[in-house]
Amino acid sequence: MNDKQMLMIPGPTPVPARVLQAMAKHPIGHRSGAYNAIQAEVTAHLKWLHQTEHDVMALTVSGTGAMEAGIINFLSPGDRVITCCNGKFGDRWAEICTAYGLNVEKVTAEWGKPLNPDDVRAKLQADTAKDIKAVILTHSETSTGVLNDLEAINAAVKEHGTALIMVDAVTSLGAISVPIDAWGLDVVASGSQKGYMIPPGLGFVAVGPKAWAAYETATLPRYYLDLGKYRKATAKDTTPFTPPVNLVFALQAALQMMREEGLEAIFARHARHQKATRAAVQALGLATLGADDCASPAVTAVMPTQVDAEAIRKTMNQKFDIALAGGQDHLKGKLFRIGHLGFVCDRDIITAIAALEATLQNLGCEITPGAGVGAAAAVFAQG
Amino acid sequence: MNDKQMLMIPGPTPVPARVLQAMAKHPIGHRSGAYNAIQAEVTAHLKWLHQTEHDVMALTVSGTGAMEAGIINFLSPGDRVITCCNGKFGDRWAEICTAYGLNVEKVTAEWGKPLNPDDVRAKLQADTAKDIKAVILTHSETSTGVLNDLEAINAAVKEHGTALIMVDAVTSLGAISVPIDAWGLDVVASGSQKGYMIPPGLGFVAVGPKAWAAYETATLPRYYLDLGKYRKATAKDTTPFTPPVNLVFALQAALQMMREEGLEAIFARHARHQKATRAAVQALGLATLGADDCASPAVTAVMPTQVDAEAIRKTMNQKFDIALAGGQDHLKGKLFRIGHLGFVCDRDIITAIAALEATLQNLGCEITPGAGVGAAAAVFAQG
Numbered sequence: 001m002n003d004k005q006m007l008m009i010p011g012p013t014p015v016p017a018r019v020l021q022a023m024a025k026h027p028i029g030h031r032s033g034a035y036n037a038i039q040a041e042v043t044a045h046l047k048w049l050h051q052t053e054h055d056v057m058a059l060t061v062s063g064t065g066a067m068e069a070g071i072i073n074f075l076s077p078g079d080r081v082i083t084c085c086n087g088k089f090g091d092r093w094a095e096i097c098t099a100y101g102l103n104v105e106k107v108t109a110e111w112g113k114p115l116n117p118d119d120v121r122a123k124l125q126a127d128t129a130k131d132i133k134a135v136i137l138t139h140s141e142t143s144t145g146v147l148n149d150l151e152a153i154n155a156a157v158k159e160h161g162t163a164l165i166m167v168d169a170v171t172s173l174g175a176i177s178v179p180i181d182a183w184g185l186d187v188v189a190s191g192s193q194k195g196y197m198i199p200p201g202l203g204f205v206a207v208g209p210k211a212w213a214a215y216e217t218a219t220l221p222r223y224y225l226d227l228g229k230y231r232k233a234t235a236k237d238t239t240p241f242t243p244p245v246n247l248v249f250a251l252q253a254a255l256q257m258m259r260e261e262g263l264e265a266i267f268a269r270h271a272r273h274q275k276a277t278r279a280a281v282q283a284l285g286l287a288t289l290g291a292d293d294c295a296s297p298a299v300t301a302v303m304p305t306q307v308d309a310e311a312i313r314k315t316m317n318q319k320f321d322i323a324l325a326g327g328q329d330h331l332k333g334k335l336f337r338i339g340h341l342g343f344v345c346d347r348d349i350i351t352a353i354a355a356l357e358a359t360l361q362n363l364g365c366e367i368t369p370g371a372g373v374g375a376a377a378a379v380f381a382q383g
Numbered sequence: 384m385n386d387k388q389m390l391m392i393p394g395p396t397p398v399p400a401r402v403l404q405a406m407a408k409h410p411i412g413h414r415s416g417a418y419n420a421i422q423a424e425v426t427a428h429l430k431w432l433h434q435t436e437h438d439v440m441a442l443t444v445s446g447t448g449a450m451e452a453g454i455i456n457f458l459s460p461g462d463r464v465i466t467c468c469n470g471k472f473g474d475r476w477a478e479i480c481t482a483y484g485l486n487v488e489k490v491t492a493e494w495g496k497p498l499n500p501d502d503v504r505a506k507l508q509a510d511t512a513k514d515i516k517a518v519i520l521t522h523s524e525t526s527t528g529v530l531n532d533l534e535a536i537n538a539a540v541k542e543h544g545t546a547l548i549m550v551d552a553v554t555s556l557g558a559i560s561v562p563i564d565a566w567g568l569d570v571v572a573s574g575s576q577k578g579y580m581i582p583p584g585l586g587f588v589a590v591g592p593k594a595w596a597a598y599e600t601a602t603l604p605r606y607y608l609d610l611g612k613y614r615k616a617t618a619k620d621t622t623p624f625t626p627p628v629n630l631v632f633a634l635q636a637a638l639q640m641m642r643e644e645g646l647e648a649i650f651a652r653h654a655r656h657q658k659a660t661r662a663a664v665q666a667l668g669l670a671t672l673g674a675d676d677c678a679s680p681a682v683t684a685v686m687p688t689q690v691d692a693e694a695i696r697k698t699m700n701q702k703f704d705i706a707l708a709g710g711q712d713h714l715k716g717k718l719f720r721i722g723h724l725g726f727v728c729d730r731d732i733i734t735a736i737a738a739l740e741a742t743l744q745n746l747g748c749e750i751t752p753g754a755g756v757g758a759a760a761a762v763f764a765q766g
Contacts, residue, residue, distance in 0.1 A: 023406065
């Protein structure tokens with residue numbers, strides 16, 4: 001049905017009406033006191049969301065642009081880096097490093113499995129010359145619904161002592177705690193169309209003092225993505241280049257909503273939705289890619305066996321106006337992904353699961369009607 | 384007065400209600416047939432606007448990001464380039480080239496004067512080894528309101544034969560004819576918050592076949608700004624990275640409006656507004672920076688002598704809710720700039736001039752009331 005689609009994909013995520021309305025205001029000039037005031041508020045709220053006292057900068061880019069900025073500002077050609085790859089996005093950061101002439105070593109895990117922190121530790125312990133400059137990883141691997149153990153991998157990086165840790169938190173920030181200062185994370189990148197509840201077009205990079213020290217001697221070329229320019233401007237409540245003013249209006253409204261809800265409540269909601277979604281699909285006899293103990297708070301990847309994943313996506317879309325994501329790269333056609341990230345309430349989960357049950361019935365699968373919704377409801381009943 | 388501000392700055396420019404409403408729709412998934420259909424329409428209209436049969440690509444960046452992409456995709460470290468500098472933006476492209484290790488030679492003109500095509504020609508004629516790889520210039524220099532003679536400079540580049548021409552058309556595209564195919568322009572960059580009539584957040588790069596040939600051997604590093612990725616994706620009506628979906632809704636609506644108006648009418652409107660604005664400020668005894676024969680279609684820079692430029696801006700803003708731009712860099716405080724770009728009608732010009740008259744009176748300047756509005760009206764009376 002026209003204009004009735006419900007987004008249950010891992011981005012763009014649903015946008016609150018309050019945010020859409022804020023975004024629809026006429027733009028203002030970005031070199032004005034009125035804009036500076038918005039920027040000051042937004043920066044303060046971003047630091048709160050990132051649990052950091054240090055810099056958080058907004059760039060006009062997608063999540064990939066934010067992550068590229070997070071990598072190239074702190075490294076020089078030929079630098080040795082470890083990229084952690086267990087999905088499409090881990091692979092992408094390795095591609096960026098290669099494009100910039102870095103000396104890339106991969107730590108890999110099968111798609112659907114989490115990275116083993118000991119694999120990273122072993123590489124770092126073997127580096128007695130201390131020439132590994134950075135460990136780059138994806139926290140929540142959107143392509144597989146696997147959450148990597150950032151805390152443990154970060155501990156290994158801290159034991160090494162000199163390497164920076166650079167984190168793609170694109171689908172984890174705002175969904176699960178990423179305590180940047182408490183853990184001493186050096187670089188954390190994210191994007192607007194995820195936990196932030198606003199449309200795509202803004203990327204965010206948080207940078208700590210150790211990374212800024214590396215910035216001083218890093219020689220990879222950059223200009224538009226030069227975070228030093230953003231740091232200087234952000235300190236003056238302005239931007240180095242024209243900001244996407246209307247998306248900043250949206251960001252202001254969304255961050256106000258997040259502050260009203262509170263970090264703990266936001267994280268608890270995402271944890272509940274992850275648990276309910278997994279319980280529901282498992283109760284319907286569907287396998288999840290990735291084990292429960294490494295499940296992403298943002299997205300659940302489901303591998304149906306009785307029926308084609310794309311047939312499920314198509315029926316969900318055409319009959320029930322719910323958009324699910326498909327598999328990526330070699331998993332294309334083999335799984336579907338349910339996003340439960342950002343502006344999602346318990347009703348949305350029940351809705352998606354009810355529609356999934358109806359879809360499976362429609363496609364002739366043998367299921368117990370109500371098993372999925374009941375399993376989700378049982379999770380919600382726990383409070 | 385709250386929410387009453389009128390933008391007469393060279394970006395962001397006024398946005399039509401139709402465009403704001405399109406932008407306020409809930410986002411859709413960007414990996415969907417519905418998105419592909421929008422992208423296909425938008426790409427066709429962008430080619431129309433760019434007067435080209437070749438590629439026009441949209442990136443999630445500001446105008447600077449678009450221009451950086453337009454430079455770095457076609458060059459290699461150490462390449463010799465000529466950057467043409469007669470204002471803030473020309474200087475910026477030289478900075479980008481320097482940041483990427485290019486061998487930069489500047490052709491300069493005083494701020495407020497146009498570039499002399501013969502200066503470019505002389506450099507190119509002296510290059511008998513044909514190792515100049517590119518000539519980079521700003522068509523409409525937003526900082527000074529000067530329009531450079533792109534056609535003549537392009538002719539000099541064509542005589543050279545091997546150098547590419549890379550054009551910052553950020554405030555000229557959609558305001559004055561930039562006939563890309565007819566002139567054989569290799570790279571043309573622009574940004575959404577200008578002639579496009581939509582808020583900032585999208586950058587555009589048009590690329591011709593000669594530039595694509597250079598792309599094949601160019602080795603400057605790039606990933607997020609790698610235009611080859613955008614070319615491949617655009618050919619399939621998709622994007623390499625998550626697009627700013629709501630800004631693409633806005634772009635779709637704005638391009639539909641531009642097609643309804645027609646290119647010739649759009650260019651005639653901008654020419655009329657430029658002429659009326661200049662006639663009006665001159666009739667009020669104010670000097671324009673830059674001569675009439677090299678006036679930008681987008682912005683008029685005015686140098687008041689009787690009264691401080693910033694006082695005029697402040698009164699225009701506080702008493703009449705009209706935002707004007709100030710001077711940049713060494714011209715800060717010395718001039719104000721009236722934007723007349725994008726969604727601007729004859730009434731807007733009359734309005735701005737009437738308010739400027741009232742402002743000058745308020746500040747105690749001796750003017751003939753009505754002289755400005757009368758001069759603008761005389762231009763409009765010519766049809």
